[in-house]
Amino acid sequence: MVQILENPTAKQPSISTRIEKILLDMFENVCQTVEEIDGNKLHEKRWTRDEKGQWIEGEDNNGILYFDRALRNGNVFEKVGINYISMRGELPPGLTFQGGDVVMTDPKNGAASEKGTPFFSTSTSVIINALNPMVPTAHVNYRYFQIGDGTQPGSWWFGGGGDLTPIYLFEEDAVHFHQVHKEACDKHNPEFYPRFKKSCDEYFYLPHRGECRGVGGLFFDNLQSDNIETLFSFVKTCSEAFIPAYIPIVKKRKDMEFTEQNKYWQHLRRGRYAEFILLNDRGVRFGLTTGIVSAQSVLNCMPGEAFWNYNDQPTSDSPEAMLLDVLKNPREWV
Amino acid sequence: MVQILENPTAKQPSISTRIEKILLDMFENVCQTVEEIDGNKLHEKRWTRDEKGQWIEGEDNNGILYFDRALRNGNVFEKVGINYISMRGELPPGLTFQGGDVVMTDPKNGAASEKGTPFFSTSTSVIINALNPMVPTAHVNYRYFQIGDGTQPGSWWFGGGGDLTPIYLFEEDAVHFHQVHKEACDKHNPEFYPRFKKSCDEYFYLPHRGECRGVGGLFFDNLQSDNIETLFSFVKTCSEAFIPAYIPIVKKRKDMEFTEQNKYWQHLRRGRYAEFILLNDRGVRFGLTTGIVSAQSVLNCMPGEAFWNYNDQPTSDSPEAMLLDVLKNPREWV
Numbered sequence: 012m013v014q015i016l017e018n019p020t021a022k023q024p025s026i027s028t029r030i031e032k033i034l035l036d037m038f039e040n041v042c043q044t045v046e047e048i049d050g051n052k053l054h055e056k057r058w059t060r061d062e063k064g065q066w067i068e069g070e071d072n073n074g075i076l077y078f079d080r081a082l083r084n085g086n087v088f089e090k091v092g093i094n095y096i097s098m099r100g101e102l103p104p105g106l107t108f109q110g111g112d113v114v115m116t117d118p119k120n121g122a123a124s125e126k127g128t129p130f131f132s133t134s135t136s137v138i139i140n141a142l143n144p145m146v147p148t149a150h151v152n153y154r155y156f157q158i159g160d161g162t163q164p165g166s167w168w169f170g171g172g173g174d175l176t177p178i179y180l181f182e183e184d185a186v187h188f189h190q191v192h193k194e195a196c197d198k199h200n201p202e203f204y205p206r207f208k209k210s211c212d213e214y215f216y217l218p219h220r221g222e223c224r225g226v227g228g229l230f231f232d233n234l235q236s237d238n239i240e241t242l243f244s245f246v247k248t249c250s251e252a253f254i255p256a257y258i259p260i261v262k263k264r265k266d267m268e269f270t271e272q273n274k275y276w277q278h279l280r281r282g283r284y285a286e287f288i289l290l291n292d293r294g295v296r297f298g299l300t301t302g303i304v305s306a307q308s309v310l311n312c313m314p315g316e317a318f319w320n321y322n323d324q325p326t327s328d329s330p331e332a333m334l335l336d337v338l339k340n341p342r343e344w345v
Numbered sequence: 346m347v348q349i350l351e352n353p354t355a356k357q358p359s360i361s362t363r364i365e366k367i368l369l370d371m372f373e374n375v376c377q378t379v380e381e382i383d384g385n386k387l388h389e390k391r392w393t394r395d396e397k398g399q400w401i402e403g404e405d406n407n408g409i410l411y412f413d414r415a416l417r418n419g420n421v422f423e424k425v426g427i428n429y430i431s432m433r434g435e436l437p438p439g440l441t442f443q444g445g446d447v448v449m450t451d452p453k454n455g456a457a458s459e460k461g462t463p464f465f466s467t468s469t470s471v472i473i474n475a476l477n478p479m480v481p482t483a484h485v486n487y488r489y490f491q492i493g494d495g496t497q498p499g500s501w502w503f504g505g506g507g508d509l510t511p512i513y514l515f516e517e518d519a520v521h522f523h524q525v526h527k528e529a530c531d532k533h534n535p536e537f538y539p540r541f542k543k544s545c546d547e548y549f550y551l552p553h554r555g556e557c558r559g560v561g562g563l564f565f566d567n568l569q570s571d572n573i574e575t576l577f578s579f580v581k582t583c584s585e586a587f588i589p590a591y592i593p594i595v596k597k598r599k600d601m602e603f604t605e606q607n608k609y610w611q612h613l614r615r616g617r618y619a620e621f622i623l624l625n626d627r628g629v630r631f632g633l634t635t636g637i638v639s640a641q642s643v644l645n646c647m648p649g650e651a652f653w654n655y656n657d658q659p660t661s662d663s664p665e666a667m668l669l670d671v672l673k674n675p676r677e678w679v
Contacts, residue, residue, distance in 0.1 A: 054656065081655035092655065219633040219640040278650075285651070286644075289623035290633065299553040299624065306553040310620075313653035316612075317619070321415030321426065321645055322388065 026239055027131045030155045030246075031076075031097045034135040037153065037250040038095040041137050042080055044254055048261060049087045053080035058305055064103070066305035074099035079308050083315055087265050089140045092311030096134050096304060102127040106301060113156070115301060131157040137253070138312045144277035145264040147177035147184060147225070148284065149257045150312070152294075153250050167239065169246050170232040173253050174211055175260075176225030176284060178277045180334045182344075184260045185226040189344035191256035192229050192249070199245040207231045212341040217287050222338040224287045228256075276331050278318035285317045360573055361465045364489045364580075365410075365431045368469040371487065371584040372429040375471050376414055378588055382595060383421045387414035392639055398437070400639035408433035413642050417649055421475060421599050426645030428470045430638060436461040440635060447490070449635060465491040471587070472646045478611035479598040481511035481518060481559070482618065483591045484646070486628075487584050501573065503580050504566040507587050508545055509594075510559030510618060512611045514668045516678075518594045519560040523678035525590035526563050526583070533579040541565045546675040551621050556672040558621045562590075610665050612652035619651045 024032070042053055057078040059071035071077065075098045082091040106113055106127070134154035141148070153171035161167040175188045189208070196203035211230035216223050229249065236242050288295050298309035325331030358366070376387055391412040393405035405411065409432045416425040440447055440461070468488035475482070487505035495501040509522045523542070530538035545564035550557050563583065570576050622629050632643035659665030 056655070079655065083654045083656075090653070219643075282647070282651075285619060286623060289620060290630075296624075307655065309553075310653065311655055313616070315653060317616075317651050317653075319424070319644065319647035319649060319651075320417045321390070321413065321641065322417075 026161065026243065027133070027155075027157060030243060031133050033243075033247045033250055034133050034153055034155070035076075035095060035097070037253070038093060038135045038137075040254060041135075041151075042093055044258055045082065045088065045091055045093070045139065048258070048265075049082065049085040049091075051082055051085040053082050053091065053093065055080045056307075058308070066302075066308075077304070077308075079311050081311055085142075087141060087143075087146075087261070089142045090138075090313075090315030091140070092136075092138045092313075094134070094136045094308050094311055096132070096308075098133070099129075099131050101129050103301075103303075106303070113297070113301075113303070129159055131155075131161070135250070136312065139257070139261075140281070140314050141261060141265060143265050143267060144178045144269050144273040145181070145267040146261055147175050147264075148314075149188075149253075150174055150176070151253045151257075153246055155246070161239070165235060167235070168232075169234040169242050171246065171249065172207060172211055172228060172230035173249070173256065174215055174225055174228035174230065175257070176280070177334060178280050179273070179330050180226070180337055181260075181264070184264075185342075185344045187260065188226070188228060188256045191252050193345050195248045195252035196229070196245075198248055199241070203231075203245070204229070208343075215287065217283065217291060219290070220283065220286070222283065222335065223341050224284065224338075226337060226344065227341060275318065276325070278316055279320065279323050280334075281314035281317040282319045284314050288312055360495065360577065361433075361467070361489075361491060364577060365467050367577075367581045367584055368467050368487055368489070369410075369429060369431070371587070372427060372469045372471075374588060375469075375485075376427055378592055379416065379422065379425055379427070379473065382592070382599070383416065383419040383425075385416055385419040387416050387425065387427065389414045390641075392642070400636075400642075411638070411642075413645050415645055419476075421477075421480075421595070423474045423476045424472075424647075424649030425474070426470075426472045426647075428642050428645055429468070430642075431465075431467040433463075433465050435463050437635075437637075440637070447631070447635075447637070463493055465489075465495070469584070470646065473591070473595075474615070474648050475595060475599060477599050477601060478512045478603050478607040479515070479601040480595055481509050481598075482648075483522075483587075484508055484510070485587045485591075487580055489580070495573070499569060501569070502566075503568040503576050505580065505583065506541060506545055506562060506564035507583070507590065508549055508559055508562035508564065509591070510614070511668060512614050513607070513664050514560070514671055515594075515598070518598075519676075519678045521594065522560070522562060522590045525586050527679050529582045529586035530563070530579075532582055533575070537565075537579070538563070542677075549621065551617065551625060553624070554617065554620070556617065556669065557675050558618065558672075560671060560678065561675060609652065610659070612650055613654065613657050614668075615648040615651040616653045618648050622646055 046052055055078055056068055057070055058066050059069040061067045077096040077098065080093045082088055106115055136152040138150045139148065151173035155169050157167040159166060173192060175185065193204040207229040208227060211227040212223055214230045215225060234242060295309055298304050299306055325335065380386055389412055390402055391404055392400050393403040395401045411430040411432065414427045416422055440449055468486065470486040472484045473482065485507035489503050491501040493500055507526060509519060527538040541563040542561060545561040546557055548564045549559060568576060629643055632638050633640055659669065
C-alpha cells in the first residue's frame with residue numbers, strides 16, 4: 012500500500028494533495044478488488060527518469076509517484092492494466108498549454124534541457140479484460156492537471172470517465188453500469204449525466220467501422236468551474252462509483268458457460284478495441300508522441316489477445332449481430 | 346483469372362494499361378503461389394460504389410477493377426491479405442494533389458457530389474503471415490498514380506517496395522531477401538538499392554518502441570523521372586522480384602519445429618506489427634480517414650492474432666533478444 016506523505020507543518024492538505032489521495036485510493040481499491048477476484052497478485056513496475064530524462068525502472072525522489080500494475084492470463088482476467096501517476100514538474104520544451112490541454116509546439120524537440128512551465132498532474136487509469144467472453148471489458152480514468160499553483164482562472168481542469176465494452180450484450184449490465192454512474196453524477200449536477208454520457212458515445216467511436224467501442228458510460232475533458240471544491244467532490248464520487256458499477260457484473264458473468272465461437276468473437280472485438288486505442292484515442296497518441304510518460308505505461312491499456320479476420324460480419328439475428336446493432340445505434344440506458 | 350480488356354482499336358496500350366497489367370499479373374501470381382503452398386483457395390471480395398459513393402460488395406462497370414483476397418488459418422498461412430485496385434475517376438472534393446501526393450483539404454467533406462480532378466490509380470498490396478514462427482512475415486506493395494492523362498511534368502509517380510519481418514532471425518533469409526531486391530534495383534540504377542533500403546529502414550520504424558518493424562527491404566514513394574518507361578521497367582522488375590525473394594524462405598522454414606514459447610513470441614511480434622499499421626503507417630491512416638477505398642480493404646493487412654503483455658522483454662542472449670538487437674540497430678545485409 013503506497014501512501015502520500017503530507018507536509019506535517021501544513022494545517023490543511025492542498026487541493027493537489029487531496030486529489031492525489033483520492034486517485035491513489037481509487038488505484039489501490041481497484042487493484043485490491045481485482046486481486047481478490049482473480050486470486051493473483053498484480054505485477055508492479057515503478058518509474059523514474061535517468062539523467063537524459065528517459066523513463067527507466069526505479070524509485071523516484073523528485074516529486075514523481077508513478078507506477079503501473081499489470082496482470083496477464085490470471086484465473087478470471089485475461090489482461091489488466093492499472094496505472095497511477097502523480098507528477099510535479101516542468102513541461103518539457105516543445106509542450107505548452109492551450110485551451111485547457113497540453114499540446115506540442117514542436118514535435119522534434121524532445122529534450123528537457125531548459126526550464127518549462129511548472130505543472131502538477133495526477134491520474135489513475137484502469138482497463139480490465141476478463142477471460143470469459145460474457146464479462147464486458149471496462150475502462151476508467153480520472154485525471155487532474157494544474158499549471159503553477161492553480162490559482163489563476165483556467166489554470167486547472169479535470170478529465171475522465173468510465174465506459175463499458177461488452178462482447179455479448181446483457182442489457183441489464185449496461186443499465187446497471189449507467190445507473191450507478193448517473194446516480195454519482197446526479198448527486199452533484201443533474202446536467203452532468205446526459206452531457207457526459209453523450210460525450211462518451213461520441214468519443215469512444217471508431218469512424219472507419221461506424222461503430223461505438225462499447226455501450227458507453229461517462230466521458231469528460233477539460234472540466235473547469237468557478238469552484239474547484241465542487242468538481243473535486245464530483246470526481247471523488249465518480250472515482251468511487253467504478254467498483255460498484257463494474258464489479259457486480261464481473262461476479263455475475265465470470266463463471267458463465269461459453270463456446271469456442273464466443274471466444275473467437277471476443278478476440279475479434281478485442282481487435283476493434285486495439286484499433287480504437289491505436290487509431291483513435293487522443294490520450295494514447297499524445298502519450299506516445301510526447302514521451303510525457305513511458306510508452307510501456309501508455310500501452311498497458313492494450314488487450315491481451317486480439318484477432319483480425321477479413322470476414323468478421325456475424326450472421327443476422329445472432330447474439331453477435333445484436334451487439335453490433337447497439338454499437339451502431341447508441342441507446343439511452345437509464 | 347481476371348483480365349484487363351485492352352482497347353482493340355489502339356495500336357499500343359497506354360502506359361496506364363501496361364501498369365495495370367503488370368500489377369494485376371503480380372497480384373495473380375502471388376495469389377496462385379500462396380494457394381499452391383497452402384492448399385486452400387483465397388476468399389475473394391469485389392467492390393463497387395452505391396449511389397451515395399459508399400463502397401459495397403459487387404461488380405463495378407465504371408472504370409474500377411477492385412478486389413481483395415484473403416485467407417485465415419490455412420495449412421501454412423495464419424493470415425494473408427492481397428488487394429488489387431485499378432481506378433479511373435475523379436478525386437472527391439476534399440482531396441487534392443500536393444507535392445506528388447493525395448492530401449485532404451477538408452477532412453469533414455466526404456461527399457463526392459461535385460466533379461473533382463480526374464485521376465488514374467492502380468496498386469497491388471500483399472501481406473503474408475505464416476503459422477510457423479520461423480517463417481517471417483512479408484509485405485509488398487507497388488502503386489502508380491496519375492493526374493489527368495499524365496503528360497504534364499510531375500503529374501504521375503510510383504510508390505512501393507517490399508520488406509521482411511522475421512519473428513526469429515535467420516541471417517541468411519535477410520541476406521537472400523535483400524540480395525534479390527538489390528539485383529532487381531541494380532538492373533536499372535545502382536543508386537536505387539542503397540537509397541530505397543535506407544528509406545525502408547526509416548519508414549518501417551516504431552518510434553515509441555525504438556524498433557524497426559523488421560529487417561527491411563525496399564521502400565520508395567513519389568518516385569518520378571523524365572522518362573516514365575525507365576521507372577515502369579524498374580517497377581516491373583521489382584514486382585517480379587517478390588516471389589523469388591520471399592517464397593524460397595517460406596518453403597525452407599514452414600515445416601521447422603517450434604515450441605509454445607516460439608508461438609507466444611510470434612504473437613507478441615504480431616502486436617508490434619499491428620501497432621505499426623494502426624499508429625504509424627501513413628497509407629493506412631490516409632485510407633481510413635479519406636474512405637478512398639473501403640476500410641475492410643485497408644485492414645486486410647492486419648495480422649491474424651496479436652498478443653500484448655506488459656512484460657514482453659526477452660531474456661538477454663536469447664534468440665528473441667537477438668532479433669530485437671537487429672531491429673534496434675538496422676544492418677547492411679548485402
